[in-house]
Each structure stands twice: as C-alpha cells, then as structure tokens.
Amino acid sequence: MARASGGVAAIAGLLVIAAMGSADATGNATKAAGDVAFAAVDPFIGTGGEGHTFPGAVVPFGMVQLSPDTRIQPRNKAYGWAAGYRHDDTTIVGFSHTHFSGTGHSDLGDVLLMPVSGDAKLERGDPDKPGSGYTSRFSHDTEVAQPGYYAVTLADYGVRAELTAGERVGMHRYAFPAGKPAHVLLDLRTSMYDYPGKVSWSRIRVRADGTVTGFRETRGWAPGRQLYFAMRFSRPMTGHALDDTEENVAYKGFPPPGENDPAARAQIEGRQLVASFDFGDGAALGASSPLLVKVALSPVSEEGAIANLDAEMPDWDFERVRAAAKAQWAQALGVADIDAPAPMRKAFYTALYHAFQAPSLFMDADGRYRGPDNAVHQAKGWTNYSTFSLWDTYRALHPLLTILQPEQRTSDIVNSLLASRRESPYGILPVWAFHGLETWCMIGYHAVPVIADAYMKGIGGFDAKEALAAMVASATYGPYDGLGQYMQLGYVPIDEEGEAASKTLEYAFDDWTIARMASKMGDRGVAARFEQRAGNWKHAFDPETGFMRARKRDGSFRVPFDPEASGYGTDYTEGNAWQYSWYVPQDVAGLAAAHGGVDKLLARLDAVFDAKVDPKVFAHMEDITGLIGWYAHGNEPSHHVAYLYAYAGQPWRTQARLKQVMDTQYKPTPDGLAGNDDLGQMSAWYVFTALGFYPVAPGSNQYILGRPFVSKATLELPNGKRFTIVADHLDDAHPYVGSVTLDGKPLERVFITHQELMRGGELRFAMQVQPNRDWPGPDAQAPYSMSSD
C-alpha cells in the first residue's frame, strides 16, 4: 500500500508536535495553518452566477457585514442582487453594513455610505448612465478582497476605498484626490432592493461632537425592522446637509431649525433621508492621510450603537482592525489543515469562510438585543445570534458548527433559538428569522433538528428541558402551515394547505429528532408520540407512482399529478416529485421497503441523476439550479440524495455521484457556486463532502461516508483533540474507496459517529481506480435508519 508522500510527511510532523505536548507549538502550527487558510480564501467565489455571496469585510459571525452594493434593483428584478454585489456589474452604489450571504430572497443593505469627490449628487442615479447620480464605475483590477478586508477604487471619483470590520463596527478608509471637495454620502433610502413604502421611518442626527447617529425602520422581508447606527469620522466635518427627499408628503410638520439650510439641521426624520458630510478639499485626505469612518450598528438604540463603537473600536487604527479581523479568520479557518491542490484549497477555505458568516451576532456589547416581539431584551451569560435560514442550514451548516464551533457558538445559537421562542408572540421557535424578527419564509420547524442535533452530540450550555418544551411547542402549534391538520390526519392536506407533500415529509423528519432527544432525556411519552409522527412520511408515499405526493383531506392523492411540476401551487416547496421523494433520512429502510426493496430505490435514484431534463422546466423557480438530471444541487432538497446510495448498500455509487457533483457544481471562481450559498449550507455541504463524510440525518450522531476530495485534512478540534482524514492514492484516476480504517482498524461500515470524530484519531481511505463493491461488506453495521437500532 503506497501512500502519498507529502501527506505522510505532514501528518508525521503534526504527530511529532502533538506528542511534544507543547500548547505553544501546537498553537503556532495552527496559526501557520490559519495563515495558509486565510490566504487561500477568495471572497469573490459566489459573487457571480446565483451564489449571492458578497465580497466585503466581515469577521466570523459578525453583526456588521460591510460590503459594496453594485446596483439597487426594483423588487421584481432583485433576485440576482440578494447580496448587493454582482460580479458582472461595473458600478458601485456605495458600501452598506448588513448583507445576507447567499440568500434567494433578500433584505438589509443598511446604512449605505459613498465617498464622493466634487459636487455631491444626492440621488444614486442610473448605473447605466455614468454621472447621472452618485453611483461610480469601478474595475475589478482595483479590487482586493480578503476575509475582513475589501478595497476598490471608485473610478468616477478617484477615491480609493477600503473596508474592514469588527463584530459590531465597520471601518472605512477613504483616500480622496486633491483639487475637489471630499464628501461622504449617507443614504438611508437604499436597500438590497427598493419599493415604495419600504422605509417606514428613519432618522439622521448630527451630534455636537460630530458623531452621526440614526435609525431606520423598514417593512421588508421582516416587518417593522429597526436598526440603529452611530458613525464617527477621523476628521471634523467642514459642513453637512440633511435632506428628506420624499415628495407629496401629507404631513411634514412645522419645519425644524434650518428649514432653508440643510447644513443647519441637527436632526431629520422621515422616510427618504439622505445626508452629505463635507470635509473640504481632498488634498488633505489623500493616501497619506485618508479619512477614516467608523460605523457601529445596534439592534436597540442610537446610544447602544455609540456604546458599541466606543467598546469595540475606540481608536483610529485601520491596520489594527484589519489585522484583528485577519487573526480571527486565521484562527477560525485554521481548524482545518488540508492538503490539496491550490484550486481545491481555495474552494475549500472559501467554503469554510462562507460557513462562518451566519447565524450572525445580533446583540449590543451590553447584551441587549431585539426579539421576535420587536421588543428589547437582555441576554445574561450568553450571546444572541440571528439570521436563521433554518430550512437550509439545519442540514449541514449547523452540524458542521457542532464539530468546529461547538460550545463557543452552537450553545449560544441554541440559547438564541430558545430566547426567540420565549419572546415569540406565537410561542414557537424561529422558522426563518433575521435581526430577531420572524419572516415565516420556507417550511418546517427546523430549529428543532438543530437543537436536537446539538443535544444528541452532548453540547451543553442550554436548558434541555426548556429546549424540549420549545421543540414540542413548535411541533404542535396548529395554526402554523397545516400543522393542525397534520396532527389530526398524519399529513398536511393539499386542499387546505399548499406544498403539502414537502411539509408532511419535513415535519416527519423534525418529529423524529424530537423523539431522539426525548428518548435520550428519558421522556418516554414525548419520545413515543413523536416517534409515531416520524412515520408520517408514509402518508405521502404513493406506491403507484413511487413518488411522494400530497393527499387531500379525504385521503386521496390530488390529481392531476405532474412529477415535473415544482413550487407554488404544487405539492412541493422549491422542488418537484423527482427532488422531494427521497426525503426520509430518519427511515431510509422504510423508504426502500416502500419502493419494494433497496434495489428498486437505487434504480429510482439513478433515474433522478440520469434523467434528461430541460432546465426550462424550472424557469419559474429561481432557486432550483445546479441540475444533474433531476438532482438540483443548487437547492437543499437534493443535498442528501447522493449519500443515499451508501445507506442502501452501494457506497461506490455515492462516491461516483459525489465526484459528479463536486466536478460540476463548484468552481473556485466568482460563478463557482451552482446556486445560492444559503447562509453557508452549500458551503458546508462542500466542506463535509471534501472531508469525506456528511450528516444525512442530523440528530443521528452519524456522518455517512462519501469519499474525501483532499489528500489529507487535519481538524484541530476545539476540545484539543485532532482528527485527521487521509485519502491514500487520491487523484482523478482513483475516485473510489477501496477500504477505510479508523485509527488503523478496518472500518466495516459506511459511517462514523460524532463521538468517534470528536475523540480524535485518523480516518484513512484507500482510494482506488475501480469501485469496491465488497466494502463495507454484507455484515457491515448499517447506518441509522437502515437498521433496527
């Protein structure tokens, strides 16, 4: 058995260091790995195509996500601009402080700043007509994007703009050209996309000490969202103008002081506010003495934002902030030290980078935050996070965090979910929440598997009894999305609730995770009740067509039935029958049996991947992308499907399918993501799959083995242990797993457990040219839901 020599050397070196027991030495090694990882990240990956990531400055899970917005679209054209930036655009509107990483639907884009030189136009103008507004052209040649840092030259102004960020504060550095007046515009009217009435109220205040504060309240994806800010400049303003550009306002009230002189206004309130802050001739603000701007956010108040600013960024040292952001990223990314070619390293570390953007901090330095009741609450002893894209992220992103960010992050995420439930007007866990507020987007109650997965993995720091109560409450809240009918009938009836097949399937999985957790806690009543509900997927299965379908209240399947039809009005959520019919991770054995045996299920899976599909069938569904046959890697319902072969006794088929997916659906380029990154779910899939395993059923504590795509990966686990994955002979000619050892012993099963991973050790794959149909062998231990465990 030959081994890749580089990998061996690296492993040997690490083992020696570990044997020395020197924390410093280990720390240095991790730091070195972190620096390498940091350098490998390319934040532009996903900013083209429909990845919807952004290239701006952010620290891991930071509240400020400061990034350029290239174009503001009306709502009906907004899909491609969900993160504000599209790589094929040639203009920049400004730099705003909040962004989603990889959503389909969008919002945010708060507190947009734009440095301009010359006359200050207060309208952003038409990006296709240079000079029509303050929007500027730019060239990618002038851009630099690294974790925690972004720079660009605004061509229309000759302004060099650099961005960096802390957790709650963004810092801008603007170098202006000489000979023209330098201004910084603040536009509270813009968002990821605009429509009339989006801004319900806003305020800008220039305080006596030059601090600018304000807030904005929007009816966007979340209703009544309030966000406060505080901004300071490194130089005194020479002037300012505050303007409300709304026309035909029924009531603007009596004019405040400065009615005829925007420069004399100390505060304005309204729905269409813009401000210009002036700094005299740019000669004094060139590259050697640029203007610095600090912008702090707060969910609570202007005072909260000022306090955040003072607590986090008291100085004016851009390079210190940038270095601190780099250090945080190096530490976060350095947990995985991989041995792979440069393009793979770039894709891998960028995926890890994108996996560490959300859920994001949503709390002031003093522990206050805003909850789903839109009221201010105080966190005591934990940190509040928001931006929960749970329908996406419960699958792989949260399981990845249970490995790489368990106590530090995962417990706080669970605590945040529980707090949100306590504060919820509905008494249930978040569905799709950001900035504390519920959007009711997507389906299921997938906070439930996130909590159950954490609990099953032994992650503490939260009240398990409260958690189970919250999960049960969410799973029994009748008015939610047909749940009352589901509890009555065992399925969601399509004549009463849309997309009923998807809902039935996902409820059943979530229910299974409640049963798992209740069982471990010794609550037999809850366990039995939800174990039974976990079988409700059977009500969606149509033996005649072999598809999951939606029944009506009378028990009959809805007709006519079109297995190719997807989305609104159909039985499915962002998918069709070909995509949704394999979603029973809690009972793959049952699914196979329903199909008439494993072989028949496997044939159906092949039919999914091998179908000839005209992508036009999904032209109306923005989110269904990344097609391989019917398999749509660009959207989440497909994410576990390639792994089902391994469940069903044909791991070599999983290995082949994964190569097919990895080869076609990810590239280390701006258009390198096959679909929305969805707050890190697409990226987390990539990280897991590259490492060789995947959490098909969160809550099972098992990771299903695929095959590694890196020669070696060393995970420096937060518990101080080290888990190493090695893929011997790995190259394109050796795509199949011949055998696997765990800590040197043959592994005759297609999964490893979370406990095995976290106790450290070595998982070694022997890669080979041909499939090994004999591994793991007929006597192999079956993974959860393929056995009677």
Added chain:
Amino acid sequence: MARASGGVAAIAGLLVIAAMGSADATGNATKAAGDVAFAAVDPFIGTGGEGHTFPGAVVPFGMVQLSPDTRIQPRNKAYGWAAGYRHDDTTIVGFSHTHFSGTGHSDLGDVLLMPVSGDAKLERGDPDKPGSGYTSRFSHDTEVAQPGYYAVTLADYGVRAELTAGERVGMHRYAFPAGKPAHVLLDLRTSMYDYPGKVSWSRIRVRADGTVTGFRETRGWAPGRQLYFAMRFSRPMTGHALDDTEENVAYKGFPPPGENDPAARAQIEGRQLVASFDFGDGAALGASSPLLVKVALSPVSEEGAIANLDAEMPDWDFERVRAAAKAQWAQALGVADIDAPAPMRKAFYTALYHAFQAPSLFMDADGRYRGPDNAVHQAKGWTNYSTFSLWDTYRALHPLLTILQPEQRTSDIVNSLLASRRESPYGILPVWAFHGLETWCMIGYHAVPVIADAYMKGIGGFDAKEALAAMVASATYGPYDGLGQYMQLGYVPIDEEGEAASKTLEYAFDDWTIARMASKMGDRGVAARFEQRAGNWKHAFDPETGFMRARKRDGSFRVPFDPEASGYGTDYTEGNAWQYSWYVPQDVAGLAAAHGGVDKLLARLDAVFDAKVDPKVFAHMEDITGLIGWYAHGNEPSHHVAYLYAYAGQPWRTQARLKQVMDTQYKPTPDGLAGNDDLGQMSAWYVFTALGFYPVAPGSNQYILGRPFVSKATLELPNGKRFTIVADHLDDAHPYVGSVTLDGKPLERVFITHQELMRGGELRFAMQVQPNRDWPGPDAQAPYSMSSD
C-alpha cells in the same frame, strides 16, 4: 360696609379651624371645599364652539386622557375636532386614550376602542350614514361627565359605556344588551384627523394570557411618535380577529400563521391595523356584570405598558378607580374655595379643572420616558412631563401652577424642560413639545420665562446653573427662527424670516426673564447681555404709525404695511399690528414713552377695544377669535392687554375692560370659551382674573390687580398658608375697585407680589359703583417696568 353673609360665615369657620391647628380638621375643610369644587365642574364647557376641550376621563396632569371621539375628519377639516369631541355632533366613533385639551392644531387619539353589539364592522363608516360602519349615534341625554368619569349610551348598540382613569391606565366599563354577540373593536388607524401615511407602523399582539399589547408610530404633528399600550379584559375572549386593511402594499412579507384565519393570528404589524375581540352573547355582559377593559399606555415599550397596568390598576374595581380619580380632583380643585353664584362656580372650577390637564405625565412607573431625540431615558428623582404648549401657557398657566402646584408640579416641569434640553438634538429647550417630541410649532423660546418665573419665585428642586445655561443656549441658537439675525441686528429681519415683528417682541421679553434670573444668580455678564437684548422691542416700534412692525435687513420697515393683516406672510404670528403692538410687558414705561407718553398709549389701547371690526378680516385665521374691537380674547397675544391700563395709571379702565371680557368671552356652557383653551391658558386667565390679579410679566414676581369676580376666594396654599381674597359689595352694580387692603392695611399700588401671596393673608377689595380714579394715587409704587426698580 356690608358683607356677603355666607362668605363671612365660611371665612370665620375656616379661620376657627385654622386656629385650632388641626391638620385633620383643615383637611376635612379642604375636602369639603374639594367636593363642592368637584361637583361644580362641567367638563362639557369648551367642547362646543372652538374651545376644543374634551369631556372624557382624566386625573390631574394624567398621561391617559380617555375620551369619546365624535367624528374623524380629514386634515383640512380638522380644526374643530382637535380634541376629538364636538358637542354638536351626534355620533361617537370610539373612545381613545390621548387628547389635547384646547389646542388649535392637533394629533393624538391613540388606541381607539369601540364596544359594539351584533356584527362587528371593521370600518368606522360615514357618521352621516348610520350603520355604514361601527360609528354609533348617541344622545347628550345619556351622557354624564365629571372629572375622572364619563358615561354615554351608544344608541346603535344599546351599549352603556363608562370611562374612568388613573395616571397611566384608563378603565372602560361596557354593559352590553342580551341576544347579540358582544365585541370590543380596537382601531389603530384613527387619530384626531387622518391622512394617508400618518401611521408609519403599528402592531397588535394577543398574548397567551389574553393581554393585548401593541404600539403605534405616527408622522403627525410630531414626527416618528411611538406610543405603546397594554390592554386587559375582565372576561376571557371567546375569539379575536386581527386585520391589516391596507391595500396595495408593496410588501406584506410571508404570511404568518393564521393567514386565512384572522382569529389564529397572535400578532400583526402594518400601517392600517384593526382588531375585534369577541365575548360571546351580551346576555352575560349586562349592567349587572359588565365587561371591564383596562388600557395602559407607555412611551417606552409594551412591557412598560404592562408594568404600568400592573403597578397602577391591579384590580377590577371600576368604582374604586373612579373614586380615586374623584379624590384626586377634589384635592386639586379644593385649593380654591370660592364664594360665587352657581354659574360662576361652574365656570371657575371648570377653568381650574382645565388648567390641571397639562403639562401631562409622560413617564412609565419605572421612570423611563422618551425624549426629543426619540430615545428612551430614565428619570431619577423627578417626574417627566410633556405637552408643552409654551407660547400659550407661559403667560398665565405656568404662573398659576407656581401658586397652586409649586414644588409638586412646577419643579418637575422645570426638570422635564431641562431634561428635554439635554436630550435635544439641537441642545435647546422645548418650543412646542408633546410625548417628548418637538413640533417646532409657534414662536419664541418660552420655556425660558417658565423657568425664570419659577426660579424668581424661589421654587427649587432643579439645578439653577444648568437651567440658566439651557436658557442662554435656547436664546442663542442661531438657526432657530431668525435668532441668528436677531442676535446680529437686534431684530428679526422680515426679508429673511416670516412673522418677524412677533418674533422680535417675544424674544425680547424672554431675554428679559433671562436677565432677571441671571441677575438674581449673580451672573452679571449674562444679566447685562440679556438686559440689553430685552430692549430689542424698540427695533420693532414704528413711531410713525405707532405700531410694532417688521424691519428688513437694511433697517427699513417692510412696505406696504397693513395694520389689519394677520398671520402667515405678515409681520405677525396669529395676530395683526393692532394685537401685537402692546407686547412689551418687560418695559411698559418704555412702550408708553415710545408712544409719546402714557396718555397716548392709553388712547391707543382704547382704540384697540373700541374699534369697529369686521370679523371677516380674520376668516383665514382660525385661532383669532373672541373679538372686542381688535382685542381677541380667543388668542394669547391679547391676554395681557386689559391689564396695561392699570400699569399705566388707570386701573379703573382695566377693571371695566375685564368686566367686558368676562361678560362676553366665558359662559358656563359647551360653547362657553371664546377660543381654544390652549392647554389651560384661557382657563388660567379666567382663574386669575376671577381672583382679581394677573401675571402680566412672568419673571417679575408681581401680579397686576384687576378686580375680583368672586365675593370671596380662599386659596389653601401648598405651603400650608392660606390666602384669602374678598370683594366687598361685589355685584354687577359695583364693578369698580374703591380701595384695597392687604392684611388690613391699605394697598396703594396696583400689584401684589408672589411673596405676599404665598405668605398667606387677606386681600380685600372694596367694590363700588363708580371708578375710583384716585386709587392707588399719584404716589403709588409703580409695578415692575413702570418704575426704575
């Protein structure tokens, strides 16, 4: 000398009790006086005509001012409905929890409830088309209005509705008819008047325990005003429906649970919210077991409202709350025990009642409130008040409070003004503020004389140094209403700032009060600077026409000049040259000299009162009413004018003019106020004038004597002293003052000082048939500003 026997007996009795030194006995006497006073109040006075008072339930200076609204008008028809209720209306829309007492401009009308029987219509309908909405007809015959209590029968529903109130909580009692379902509607869409976009955001939440909470944010008279509420019912709801009736909303978000079933909604947010709360058949909610509703307000949060509700009104005892409100009013009104015929008693005590409505409490039970920066602040050791109609109330209302509510209320009012200045984005004192927010309505910086008057009268409990600094800051804030030019030129130039003559005059008076206070504090620099500014009125005086006029920057008076022209676009604010030209209370001697002597000034005053004026000349000015010649008692610029005769050595002329005003401008009937009560200024004028003196120049510590309109008045001063006014021989045939004694000694001057009043004693007027042109005589001590004191 005959005395009114009843008055003598009462005085004798009180003196005996006082001599006994028994606090209890004094208390009982006061209580008896209070009960009499309470019974005399008629809250309907001012609800007709253009008084703009409301008949609903309120405790003295209470935050909740709960009253029926008879009709909601569009903004251009709203003047007559500034307090929500017009006595000549025949419908009631509902009962809302905030009202202004006597404003011209308006806002508020928050949290409107309407009890309905039968089908619940969710639109208020057209009041002229019964049954077109939830608005109901009513008859005055069914109404009862007392301080702290209001009742009416809603004819369309047969519902008997009663209202009472505490400081922060209103209580409703609704008796429903049997045989129809009983509902309570909550409409967050209505205000004193409506216009598109007024409600920028709002929320209604039904909590698991049946508590309903929410908030409303409005762009009304004040921008971005947020008000929170919490509501509880004495019976469990049988159902509820929450609806957002806004149409064509660009974004309502993903539907929350209950999208098809308003009854399943736990919370809604939006701009046009209405709710129906259901209580089953009215049979269970009849007169013997009516439904009770408690509604608490908070400037801060829904939790704040809940805490206010729990702290103030934990029980369900309507009669207890009503009795407590009555007791508070009896105590507040009982400070003045008057001997007068019933109509006069009614008018007097109702005036006192109206004088005790504002400034009103604006603070949660825990001391938190919202300031002019629209942020939440914490009061420590003082109580926050808002609703500052200062242009009106600095004249007589605040001076009245320095006598009747000095430490208890006046220091807290000053502390509230100072806090507001600390929190002001402009760093200045309030101009016209309510619910913490600045409206920039009217002119001047009249918080300044309010504070100076309190300080000069020795009222403590605030930081005088901070106060003086705040006053100077307000008087030197250049961007405010031409103040920069005023400081530069000594007057406001009309070519740069409207209504410049009025502004120059009022700034100069306010400046004089700063000089007074600074002088007393020993700050000679400030005193000298503002003493000089106090003379700026001279720049407005045109010796050629004898009128105050506005100059242009070049020093010339603006032409053409029309002394009859008033209001917008003219030299004056809510007035004309005939009304504004006598506003120099700080230097009446100077004013007389400018006219060429006292006699010439007196002739001009006669010309004011005796002019033949066609009221149509003020048809465009809603606020200029109550005409006697050019004298307009319905608006504040005239309020001191009748007293100027006394200043100028002809007190008998003051006495005659006062009788003319009292006889024509006040009636104890709904249309009994000649103009807007203006948060108690009209009423305070009445109280002072009825007692026989008036504070022409707040800050002077002098009250100019007019003549009493009551035979006797005993003021039980908060310092434990008693001040008695007696008018011997008082009747219509004896309208003139023959002589005056203070504590038995002849008073040979036309004023008393605040100190004389507050040390207790007896002021006795001998009324007679003919004017006594010899009193106070040629050697009399002149009042402030007629002497060199």
